[in-house]
Amino acid sequence: MTILVTGCAGFIGSNFVHTWLASSKEMVVNLDKLTYAGNLANLDDLKDDKRHVFVHGDIGNRDLVAELLTQYQPRAVLNFAAESHVDRSIHGPGEFIQTNVLGTFNLLESVRAYWTKLPESNRDVNQQSFRFLHVSTDEVYGTLSATDAPFKETNPYEPNSPYSASKAASDHLVRAWHHTYGLPVLTTNCSNNYGPYHFPEKLIPLVILNALAGKPLPIYGDGQQVRDWLYVEDHCRAIARVLEAGKVGECYNIGGWNEKANLDVVHTLCAILDELQPRADGRAYAEQITYVKDRPGHDRRYAMDASKMEQELGWRPRETFDTGIRKTVQWYLANQSWVEGVTSGAYRQWLDKHYGA
Template sequence: MINFAAESHVDRSIHGPDDFIQTNVVGTFNLLEAVRAYWQNLPADDKAAFRLLHVSTDEVYGTLAADDAPFAEIHAYAPNSPYSASKAASDHLVRAWHHTYGLPVLTTNCSNNYGPYHFPEKLIPLVILNALAGKPLPIYGDGQQIRDWLYVKDHCSAIRRVLEAGQLGETYNVGGWNEKANLEVVHTICALLDELQPRADGLSYAEQITFVQDRLGHDRRYAIDARKLERELGWKPTETFETGVRKTVEWYLGNSGWIANVTSGAYRDWVQQQYGV
């Protein structure tokens, strides 16, 4: 069993933290109790084979300075947003249910995912869609916040590997080894759009970049040390940021129907509220 379920957007957690506590903390507790009851009543062979993999985030570790080593699994938790605090709490609950009740759990902490079907309020799809619509490309603060970008299919392959071979009770960090500043990410997307679907006026989409007020408590840098996963389970990502982001841009250019279905009036209102653009 894999638990992907979570409220996951930091911006939304700042405006409405109660949903994050209910889903990520209370929801995880309820899930653990339901799974424990199910697992305890399984036949012996099925019980021995059962696994619960809890998918978490690198944001539970807090923020890094420019010259700090990436987050390893032994890094102390220091969450800085309602979202990351709620995910840290869920990680601790999973750990406690393993040590107290023997529930066979595994935990993964991944870096920033991106790729097809990414909801358009997140940075990469937001920039793609705003660029194509001729809208401003909102960049928080100075745009130098650094994230480690992980293509979604690489993340899924890592989860499969941990589920099949991970040691019970252990945590595995999953990263793409792709540290990029937000502004660099946006310029990369603009360059791809300039190539694949140029503006009618011949100018670069980078002309639409607009700096907006930084979000509250914005962590400066995340970076994942994924060597444990490679060393113990033989996993490493297959996509570079350059190959993955090209696939992502091409997917959004080719799937306007899906985009229209998810970008409702409520979504547009939220973007206006959040970025003021």
Template structure:
């Protein structure tokens, strides 16, 4: 039986990873560490609640003593680090929370992992891995004709969120080069799929469209992102964890560059087909709002290194992944209702007051 310690495992990507891992690896166990902020939701983990192979701990990754105890008790073979504050708009409003979780929290986790790794016997230490999940946003913004981000693209973070993730990346790299900690780092493009908290573009548009509310699109809507289905991301992380070269970074992308407006149009068309309105199209709900400060124009990922070295490519196209995503939200109104209450509603009222 292998044991993984997963941070942020009640969040969007983390919960998908936990569910996917336990479904595929029937003899393995996951220790799921999550602070349960507004974006963490144990309801996303309902399928594994109560299973002995899923150990949940409501723990802040800034709590060194708690991390030490978890590592000593459960003796994981790997740490997979998803835990992060991740929404750019929130980082503009409250950057301090991003520094605390993404920088201080990653540092604290690295220190705990280094101490734990240092006490392992030679064979176990050789097999131990610390996989840090990062973002393409650390590389900054691309022009329309610029080549996609590669693993050697210089860092140019443009928001407090991306700056905090860049800092955590540098810390992870330094712990390998200074202490020899066996680390791996991945940079992913924009994820979408089930259990996605509805402050990000795709779930936000789905939930607001179904509620008959305006669909707020920043600026001219022509900001471009590369879109990656979360199931493909989980497969890529498993691949890097199993066969990635220690100390290396790997870009994970979906090869799906789309403007925000194209994404919203496609979503509206899917909803028109799957949940038609009494009259008209969901496109009629689109409204343009003032652009957010420092809005990066384009992200694009070159994932050829991952394909060349480890043989990974995404299984979903944007169209197949998006249809699965829309259908999941249509099939799970209870989950949506649960997460779109309280603090979330207050934040939405402040963020899109004019919409």
């Protein structure tokens, strides 16, 4: 048995491959374009593992995807591939429309052509047969006030950034391919992830690495934007559970029940670093905190109601914020060569040489 996963040289996808292969013999074919966010060093330990096949390519390349589907006959396709950084979407939304909207459209069409030709037994939506699982975000729901209830699957979509609008569009396409063509789809919408292999443009790795390098720790606006944080392995286990037991055509909200203001997250990181790797001058890392102009259209609060995942699929996160964030800091301290490869850009030179990426 084989699954085809896209975007698994990135943060969540690479963690998914590790989590998956730790408990399954099933082969993973990993299709990734290797944008700036794709880093094969995230999968270095799987170099000699025959259960992982890496293919360099774009989800929007229909010929390539058709070839992979014919060759490997996967029993499921999981789509992690996306442009994922809100700040980049503000400065250059085109790439987000290209991959998140058009890329997902092309992928759906390739998968539909494959699925249509599968034997009848593989097309019965009530059986454990073919599935297309689309990985999405809580940001499609827009923003909450301090007193609003967390987002449920029934909340309307109200995306506010080019990133979230492009993800919302992809979710709608996935939904329509189910309702119109019967494609057996599942969609997961998850809150903010953190953990190993997180590219240091995002808040948590950025703060850890800037703190250690003696650089400012930038806080947008007043730092009171609230996010619901989930340790990445818990997200990966949730996706595997949805693939295993989710009901075709349904969406599942995944969250950590861990609402934290950005400023509190940064103070927590500083306190852990003070303990695990104190500054040479004995001062607190929190002294490096610097307030910068807020991001335009910055959503104030996200929070997920993950009770459907819990009640219907028996999933709950294993990590609390305290255990997950400590593991994350420890991982960055223990994996200096990965950090150096990413921060020096050496991984890009390697990719250019091998893939002309």
